[in-house]
Amino acid sequence: MEKMIEVQNVTFLYESNDQDDVIKALKDINIEVKKGEFVTIIGHNGSGKSTLAKHINALLKPSEGDVWVKGMNTKEEEETWNIRQTAGMVFQNPDNQIVATIVEEDVAFGPENLGVPSPEIRIRVEEALKTVGMLEYREKGPHLLSGGQKQRIAIAGVIAMKPDCIVLDEPTAMLDPSGRKDVMDTIKKLNREENITVLNITHFMEEAVNSDRVIVMEDGDIVLEGTPREVFSKVGxxxxxxxxxxxxxxxxxxxxxxxIELPEDILTVDEMVMQLCQLK
Structure with a gap:
């Protein structure tokens, strides 16, 4: 299967407020993400997960090592435009990504900057809004939408650029449970139906349950990696x-x-009910 993202021996250093103190935000990280895979990265604040996400979109460059996105090295300046078109990024606060006063104009912003012809832009905008279930809001002002709806518009703006991969940096952190569910349903649909590679950075454990793979970060290191069942069975x-x-x-x-004798890898309510019903 084709590799979409390769992170090879990546270390990232930054200076703290104390000019003499250099902090390792990432420590010799190695990750591979295949095309069409849904990978969730979890970890508490300061674990390095958002720093890693910004490397994949070439917003940050490694101090050591290399990041490859569909065969393009993020250190090569001439590839930056292509990398950001290939790996679209959705941030925590949708207000930071919405730039227009009308929904359909905002979704069209990315393709316009890519030089896509106007007839094709109209098709892409309509398809992207349909995909996220927001077509009926195309003529609305983003300021009239809920947080979850705004985030879906931000995702539509990325989809309209036809990326092969979407990197989501805590996209549901500012949303209520209903908004979180809407956004995650949209992301899962894109992965399942459009075969878009998804890298989701989150601190909501329930969002990781339906991933292909979960990566746990702590203090700039990868400390656990595996399927959701493998990772979440290590509760202690x-x-x-x-x-x-x-x-x-x-x-x-x-x-x-x-x-009470129960398996270690129960992930859903249905599984719990089934196991409890089997107890004598």
Whole structure:
């Protein structure tokens, strides 16, 4: 399967407020993401996950090592435009990405900057808004939308640029549960139906359950990696890192401590119900 992202021995250094103090935000990181894969990166604040996301979009360049996006090295300045077209990025606050006063004009902004012909832009805008379920709002002002709706418009703006990969840096952090569900349903649909590679940076454990792979970061290092079942079965280790697990997984963990025989890798309510019904 084709590699979409390769992070090879990447270290990133930055200076703290104390000019003499250099901090390693990333420490010899190695990651591969294949085309069409859905990867979630979790970790608490300061773990390095957002720094890593900015490397994939060439917003930051490695101090050591290399980042490749569809075979393009982010250190090569002449590839920056192509890299950002290939790996679109959605940030935490949609207001920072919305630039127009009308929804359809905002979604058209990216393709216009790529030099896409006007007839093609109209087609892309309509398709992108349909994909995120926001076509009926095309003539509305973004300021009239909810947080979840604004984030879906921000995602539509990225989709309209026809990226092969979308990097989402805590896209649901500012949303209520309903908005989070809408945005995550949209992201999963893009991955499943459009085969768009997704790299989702989050601190909501439930968002990682349906990923192909979960990567756990701590202090600039990758400390755990595997399928959601493999990672979240290590409840004690995750709690030691100060991280939560999906609520139903945590419930199973507590019940096991009370002597109830349940599997370690329960991830959903349906799985929990099935296992409890099988108990004698």
């Amino acid at each position: 280790e995750l709690k030691t890192l100060g991280l939560d697990v999906p609520q139903v997984t945590d419930l199973a963990f507590e019940l096991r401590k009370e002597g």
